[in-house]
Amino acid sequence: MEDENGFGGITRREMLAGTAVAVTALAITRVTGLEAAPAAPIVTPVESAGVSFSVNGKAVNLQIDTRTTLLDALREHLNLTGTKKGCDHGQCGACTVLVNGRRINSCLSLVLQHENDSITTIEGIGTPENLHPMQSAFIKHDGYQCGYCTPGQICSAVAVLEEIKAGVPSHVSADLNGPMKFSNAEFRERMSGNICRCGAYSNIAQAAAEVAGVEG
Ligand code: FES
Ligand code: FES
Numbered sequence: 001m002e003d004e005n006g007f008g009g010i011t012r013r014e015m016l017a018g019t020a021v022a023v024t025a026l027a028i029t030r031v032t033g034l035e036a037a038p039a040a041p042i043v044t045p046v047e048s049a050g051v052s053f054s055v056n057g058k059a060v061n062l063q064i065d066t067r068t069t070l071l072d073a074l075r076e077h078l079n080l081t082g083t084k085k086g087c088d089h090g091q092c093g094a095c096t097v098l099v100n101g102r103r104i105n106s107c108l109s110l111v112l113q114h115e116n117d118s119i120t121t122i123e124g125i126g127t128p129e130n131l132h133p134m135q136s137a138f139i140k141h142d143g144y145q146c147g148y149c150t151p152g153q154i155c156s157a158v159a160v161l162e163e164i165k166a167g168v169p170s171h172v173s174a175d176l177n178g179p180m181k182f183s184n185a186e187f188r189e190r191m192s193g194n195i196c197r198c199g200a201y202s203n204i205a206q207a208a209a210e211v212a213g214v215e216g
Contacts, residue, residue: 053117055080056124066112070104071095073111074121082122082151086195093194096152097121103159105193122151125158134158137207145198153194157208160190164212182212 052061055078062077071088074080074097083106086094090108097106098120126132134154137143144150164186169176172189180186187208188201196204209215 049112051112051115053114053119055119056121062111064111066110068111069107070097070109070111070114070119071106074106074119080121080123084148084151086148086152091195092149092152093156094149094152096155096194098155098159101159101162103156120155122155125154132158133211134161134207137210138204141203141207141210142200143204143207144196144200149194149196149198153191153196153204156191156194157187157204157211160187161208161212163190182209182214184209187212 047066048063049066050061050063052059054060055074060078062073064073064077068077071083071085074083075085083097084094085107086092088095088107090105093105095106096103098104099109099114099117101118101120126135131139132154134157138150138154143153161182163170164180164182167178167180169180170186170189172185173180184205187205191204191208
């Protein structure tokens with residue numbers, strides 16, 4: 001039954017004031033894109049776990065949030081910032097590292113998946129005093145402009161030459177069972193996951209060709 005105010009104990013004035021506040025809050029949400037803060041924040045407990053692996057030959061033990069990617073573990077927890085974060089979605093290849101000799105996008109891999117793995121980042125490919133031949137070739141052939149994609153390009157290129165040597169076929173290999181040979185088409189196909197916004201592709205291919213010992 002309605003009480004004398006007709007709104008369950010709330011006066012007409014109070015109800016109209018409450019409605020006006022709600023409408024104003026909704027309007028602010030629409031024009032700013034910001035959601036109103038929930039009355040009580042939902043707190044999700046963060047779970048952590050331990051993982052052990054090696055990076056560039058050094059043993060690493062981490063106790064880490066279970067949601068951490070390998071890329072973030074390298075950059076934020078191990079201070080190995082040579083590996084770059086471009087898209088963080090597996091689309092650019094800037095985060096390429098080698099895991100047990102094979103290249104992967106570290107942004108797509110949880111660090112906890114790497115128990116006992118051997119990881120090589122650009123810092124482990126070569127040093128300023130002792131460059132890897134691929135690094136020297138990139139310098140010689142101007143295989144970069146801004147350099148943001150370069151660590152990923154170099155890690156990937158080093159692994160590509162190993163894949164070809166090991167006879168791993170690609171989408172453009174004419175003979176899936178025969179010995180693989182370096183060619184411009186093979187290299188470009190295998191490097192298609194490494195994007196360079198500066199467009200240094202021709203120079204990168206020339207650098208890799210030199211390391212492979214063939215004409216670019
Ligand atoms: S940052 Fe990993 S693929 Fe782009
Ligand atoms: S050198 Fe600039 S993105 Fe490749």
